[in-house]
Structures are given as structure tokens and as C-alpha cells.
Amino acid sequence: MKARQAGLAVAVAFAAVGGAVAVDKGADRATLERGKYLVTIGGCNDCHTPRYPESDGKVPESEWLTGVAVGFQGPWGTTYPANLRLALQAMSEDEWLKRARSAMRPPMPWFNLAAMTDADLKAMYRYIRSLGPRGTPAPQYAAPGQTVTTPYIVFVPQNLPPAPRAAAR
Numbered sequence: 541m542k543a544r545q546a547g548l549a550v551a552v553a554f555a556a557v558g559g560a561v562a563v564d565k566g567a568d569r570a571t572l573e574r575g576k577y578l579v580t581i582g583g584c585n586d587c588h589t590p591r592y593p594e595s596d597g598k599v600p601e602s603e604w605l606t607g608v609a610v611g612f613q614g615p616w617g618t619t620y621p622a623n624l625r626l627a628l629q630a631m632s633e634d635e636w637l638k639r640a641r642s643a644m645r646p647p648m649p650w651f652n653l654a655a656m657t658d659a660d661l662k663a664m665y666r667y668i669r670s671l672g673p674r675g676t677p678a679p680q681y682a683a684p685g686q687t688v689t690t691p692y693i694v695f696v697p698q699n700l701p702p703a704p705r706a707a708a709r
């Protein structure tokens with residue numbers, strides 16, 4: 541009788557643990573799906589994934605966010621879309637929240653990232669980390685005037701209309 545009761549208790553405990561695990565897995569999957577969705581519609585791949593825009597987004601997920609070695613050059617110097625697969629492996633979730641809310645150089649739309657909720661930022665963090673580390677770090681930022689040997693895009697508006705003069709009013 542005692543043995544049967546103990547057996548029942550164990551069975552109930554297992555059922556409870558099993559149920560909890562199943563629920564956690566479900567929540568985790570949902571978080572990762574949300575992270576992937578936010579990365580996709582947030583346009584992160586547009587700059588941080590090699591050949592993403594050129595291929596109409598047809599880059600295997602395994603290669604997403606590995607950084608790009610073609611710089612953007614403007615008055616801020618030359619910047620390279622970071623390898624987020626490596627960068628996020630090296631950050632705690634708290635460090636990520638701080639980084640995601642701090643100013644970055646153009647053309648990184650950091651103000652959009654900074655406007656996301658903690659829950660959304662955490663989902664992106666978990667998703668990007670779930671992809672695992674891959675690739676090499678993007679080249680180092682180069683200050684204005686510094687010689688750059690990598691390919692780069694000149695990101696400066698051309699052919700702007702002349703600024704209106706005060707006298708013309």
C-alpha cells in the first residue's frame with residue numbers, strides 16, 4: 541500500500557515536471573519565433589547579413605547577421621555592420637539591453653532599436669544567440685580621413701538643391 545502510494549506520488553511528480561517542461565519549451569519557441577520575426581521586419585539583415593538585399597532576402601538563416609565587410613563612409617568616418625552572431629555571444633542580456641539603447645554611428649538606425657520594449661529586445665537577443673556564433677568580426681571603424689582598404693559605399697547625398705538663402709525670402 542505504501543509502495544503503491546509512493547509510486548503514485550512519483551507518477552504525479554513526473555506528470556507535473558513533464559507538464560512544466562512542455563510549457564517552458566512552448567514559451568521558448570514562441571520567444572525565438574518572435575525574435576526572428578522582429579529581426580526580419582526590423583530590417584537587421586538588410587545591413588548585417590552579406591548579400592541579403594541583393595538576393596531579395598534569400599540568404600539561409602544559418603548565415604544571418606554575420607556582419608558585412610563593406611563599409612559605409614560619410615562625415616562620421618567608415619562604419620561596418622557588426623557581426624551580431626559574435627557580438628551577442630560576448631554580451632549578457634543586461635549588456636545587450638544597454639547596448640541596444642545607446643547611440644551608434646550612422647547608418648545604424650539605433651533610435652529604432654532603442655525604441656523597442658525590453659521584451660522585444662530580449663526576444664531578439666535570445667533568437668540571435670540561438671543561431672550560434674559564426675563568421676569573423678567586421679572590420680574596425682575608421683575615423684574621418686583615415687585610409688580605408690576595404691570596399692566601402694560613399695553614403696553622402698549628391699546633387700542636393702542649393703540651401704535656400706535668407707535674402708531670397
Ligand code: HEC
Nearest residue numbers: 582583584586587619620621622627644645646647648681
Ligand atoms: C542601414 C544599415 C543598418 C541596419 C538596417 C541595421 N544596422 Fe546595426 N549597425 C550598422 C552599422 C554600420 C553598425 C556599426 C555602427 C558603429 O560603428 O558605430 C551597426 C552596429 C550595430 C550594433 C553594435 C554592435 C556592437 O558590436 O556593439 C548592434 C547591436 C546592431 N547594429 C544591431 C542591429 C539590429 C538589431 C538591427 C535591426 C533592428 C540593425 N542593427 C539594423 C548598420 C545597420
